[in-house]
Amino acid sequence: xxxxxxxxxxxxxxxxxxxxxxxxxxxxxxxxxxxxxxxxxxxxxxxxxxxxxxxxxxxxxxxxxxxxxxxxxxxxxxxxxxxxxxxxxxxxxxxxxxxxxxxxxxxxxxxxx
Amino acid sequence: xxxxxxxxxxxxxxxxxxxxxxxxxxxxxxxxxxxxxxxxxxxxxxxxxxxxxxxxxxxxxxxxxxxxxxxxxxxxxxxxxxxxxxxxxxxxxxxxxxxxxxxxxxxxxxxxx
Numbered sequence: 001x002x003x004x005x006x007x008x009x010x011x012x013x014x015x016x017x018x019x020x021x022x023x024x025x026x027x028x029x030x031x032x033x034x035x036x037x038x039x040x041x042x043x044x045x046x047x048x049x050x051x052x053x054x055x056x057x058x059x060x061x062x063x064x065x066x067x068x069x070x071x072x073x074x075x076x077x078x079x080x081x082x083x084x085x086x087x088x089x090x091x092x093x094x095x096x097x098x099x100x101x102x103x104x105x106x107x108x109x110x111x112x113x
Numbered sequence: 114x115x116x117x118x119x120x121x122x123x124x125x126x127x128x129x130x131x132x133x134x135x136x137x138x139x140x141x142x143x144x145x146x147x148x149x150x151x152x153x154x155x156x157x158x159x160x161x162x163x164x165x166x167x168x169x170x171x172x173x174x175x176x177x178x179x180x181x182x183x184x185x186x187x188x189x190x191x192x193x194x195x196x197x198x199x200x201x202x203x204x205x206x207x208x209x210x211x212x213x214x215x216x217x218x219x220x221x222x223x224x225x226x
Contacts, residue, residue: 004155006155009153031212032211032212032213034214034215036217041219041220042219042220043117043203043205043217043218043219043220044156044203044217045217046214046215046216049214051212089155089156093211093212094211094212100158100161100171100172100211101158101211101215103155103156103157104155105153105154105155106153106155
């Protein structure tokens with residue numbers, strides 16, 4: 001079945017450094033790739049998304065890249081701040097398979113001040 | 114601006130008891146979803162409702178039932194709770210279509226003894 005693998009499971013960086021989280025997906029029909037941030041005790045919140053007709057998208061300190069050929073997509077956070085500490089989830093969905101969005105297992109990011 | 118509201122926030126049940134988790138959204142979204150979140154496994158789709166009057170199974174539907182009461186409300190019922198259903202349950206909503214960002218509630222933490 002469809003699968004999304006996410007790495008690393010835990011990431012610790014110094015404040016001001018960059019953080020990169022990588023995901024791979026198995027369903028070649030996937031065409032929408034959102035990223036969610038989940039803070040403790042809260043639900044996931046969308047931070048950025050990318051569609052398959054675009055290779056890169058940037059929003060201030062956050063950027064996402066997509067390589068459809070390799071079925072890879074990545075989240076890049078620059079100039080990390082302590083408030084970036086959270087769990088990040090990648091996901092993939094497509095027009096096939098109904099309304100199923102497949103989530104990665106999550107990356108716990110620690111930003112040390 | 115409430116977004117997606119879930120009740121209750123916490124619940125402890127005994128094996129065999131029944132329970133209904135409530136979810137309501139105020140964004141006039143057509144589609145609604147129920148997920149469960151377990152450590153190291155990301156979010157897994159239990160059931161979804163593409164539009165008012167329709168419901169479909171997701172990845173892990175066994176042991177659950179749902180009701181799309183109206184456009185705003187989507188409830189999840191455990192008829193006979195089992196310890197394996199101990200989890201955090203999230204409701205989400207989105208515009209129509211699978212390739213839309215989902216808006217999540219803050220979850221219901223359910224423990225079954």
